[in-house]
Amino acid sequence: MKLIPIPDALTIVVDADACPVKSEIEETAKAFGASVCMVASYDHRMEAREGVRVVQVDRSSQSVDLYIMNHIRPKNILVTQDFGLACMALGKGAVVLSPRGEQYTDENIDYLMERRHQGARLRRAGGRTKGPKAMTEDDRKAFQQKLTKVLQIEQEKPDV
Numbered sequence: 615m616k617l618i619p620i621p622d623a624l625t626i627v628v629d630a631d632a633c634p635v636k637s638e639i640e641e642t643a644k645a646f647g648a649s650v651c652m653v654a655s656y657d658h659r660m661e662a663r664e665g666v667r668v669v670q671v672d673r674s675s676q677s678v679d680l681y682i683m684n685h686i687r688p689k690n691i692l693v694t695q696d697f698g699l700a701c702m703a704l705g706k707g708a709v710v711l712s713p714r715g716e717q718y719t720d721e722n723i724d725y726l727m728e729r730r731h732q733g734a735r736l737r738r739a740g741g742r743t744k745g746p747k748a749m750t751e752d753d754r755k756a757f758q759q760k761l762t763k764v765l766q767i768e769q770e771k772p773d774v
Contacts, residue, residue, distance in 0.1 A: 624768060626761075627686055627708075629694035630654040630668075631678055634749045635713045638758045639693060640666055646765045648691075653678050689771075691764055695746075697723065709768065714753045715760035 626643050630636065630652040643650045643665060650666040655673040662668045671677040679699045686692060688707030694700055700710045700718040710718040 624648040624689075624691075624765070625687075626650045626691045626693060627682060628652045629678055629682060629692070629696060629699060630660065631658055632695065633693060633713055635693070635754055635757050638754055639761065642758055642761045642765065645762075646769065648765060653681050689768060691761070691768065693761075709764055711757070711760060711764065713749070713757055715756035715758075717760065717764070 624646065626639055626648055628636065628639055628650065631654050633639075633652075636652065639650055640663070642648075648665075651669060652660055652666060653669045653671065654660055655678060656670050657673050658670075660668045660670065669681060671681050679696065682692065682694075682699060683702050683706070686703055686706055686708050689709070690703075691709045691711065692700070692703045693711050693713060694703075695713055697718070700712075701723050703710050704718060704720060704723060712718065
């Protein structure tokens with residue numbers, strides 16, 4: 615199977631396996647003329663649409679992350695819930711958002727990674743941690759507003 619690279623300019627790359635805001639991404643991208651690349655395992659049935667390319671990879675646990683890391687470019691916008699993937703994408707110059715509209719930055723990613731590590735340690739020791747709260751309509755609106763703001767900023771940046 616030949617995998618097509620992710621384009622450089624105004625592309626929203628989505629860690630799509632468990633992304634709850636796919637329709638909001640598509641709607642916002644269309645308004646800005648941005649392209650969308652949804653990356654998911656074969657376990658998730660997805661179909662390409664106008665402006666939305668779908669890349670499906672094997673079902674091993676890190677295949678989606680590896681594809682994204684091998685293809686993401688500076689100025690791409692990545693949407694993911696995965697702090698580890700977010701950390702690596704920041705290092706490659708991407709803008710990274712959570713599905714709730716939080717922007718991952720060099721300033722907050724260390725804290726988020728440490729929090730993830732502490733939770734994993736607690737669970738390994740037999741403790742319990744709370745999972746994420748259910749997505750609300752307000753969460754979806756907050757995400758869409760943040761994505762709109764990021765797209766506006768990225769469009770206004772001069773090409774270097």
